[in-house]
Amino acid sequence: MRTITKKSRQDEMIGLESLGVRWTSILDALSEGISVHSTSGEILWANKQLCDTYHKSLSELKGLNYEQAFHNEMISGNTQEHVSGKVLSVLIEPLFDEQNQPCGFARIVRDVTEKHSAQEQLLKAERLATLGRILSGVAHDVGTPLNVISGYAEFLLARTKPGEQGHKELSSIINQSKRIATLLGDTLDMARAPQRRNDVLELEPLLAGLLEMVANELRKSGVKATLTCTISPALIYGEASQLRQALFNILLNAVQELGTGGNLDLIIEQSPDAQEFLTLTIRGTGTSDVACDLSSSVARFLAEDDPPATPGLGLLLARQILQGAGASVGSAKGGGIVIRLLAASAGETNRSATSTSE
Secondary structure, eight states: OHHHHHHHHHHHHHHHHHHHHHHHHHHHTSSSEEEEEOTTOOEEEEOHHHHHHTTOOHHHHTTOOHHHHHSSOOOSEEEEEEETTEEEEEEEEEEEOTTSOEEEEEEEEEEOHHHHHHHHHHHHHHHHHHHHHHHHHHHHHHHHHHHHHHHHHHHHHTTSOTTSTTHHHHHHHHHHHHHHHHHHHHHHHHHSOOOOOOEEEEHHHHHHHHHHHTHHHHHHHTOEEEEEESSSSOEEEEOHHHHHHHHHHHHHHHHHHHOSSOEEEEEEEEOSSOTTEEEEEEEEEOTTSOBOOOIIIIIHHHHOSSOOSSOOTTHHHHHHHHHHTTOEEEEETTTEEEEEEEBOOTTOOSSOEEOTTO
């Protein structure tokens, strides 16, 4: 009987050990990080995912208290923390023994970086949508006083001669009033719904106007932008308001990728391998003249069929517009962006020619 009892206990222990190994294997395979703590906060066990998240082995974590291991205070419920560039959702769940008495707690960690980034992008988009509505109303209201200012300035300028007192100042007022009107007009134009037009557009003044619109972002980032056009006129097909919106979003993302300082170069030229296209190349260099890899971020999202889950702000819309305009996006040497746009002929007569500088 003793032999049977001893063997039964051995079998039972082997069974429990096997069950423990099986549960450990299952918990290690989970995408969530899990740690088990005593009532005092000491780590009793942790699965592989949690060890990988905090770059420590189980032997290093075991025996540490909560603050030593995670460098923050324990807060019950669901919280967030940032670790190695990741956003983690942390859930504390109490554990109870067979008598329903607290015997510790489990800490469950999920990587919500992509979800957090997507929510941030959505919030930014909502803020911009609200700002767009406000700006649209302001632009309409500003139009009347702006016309009055420029009108009186032109009236007074007509009564002065070059070199006379006030002539230079009045000319400056008129020029700046026209500049404000153009910026407001272009901004309102971008907010309009697509009209499904396919006009002949001149690309160089369109981009020059966009650089005016992103001038504030360029100044804040200390980025110098240069526009070069090797052909004249650089005519393309498309809808001005839609292409302006797409290229504006791309420029904003390129400036953000550059960070502080550096240069942003925009080059318009004839496509070397296809005469029916013009190419717009966007390259960025940092303060030490090191090329910024826009191909792995901006260009990748615009070009790939399966782009990153969290694109830059406005790139989804830019991609849709460019695809609708028959444009294609690729990567340039040195990590730049190449956008191929359908070229138009200067002698085109069956389409309406639209001046983008009006």
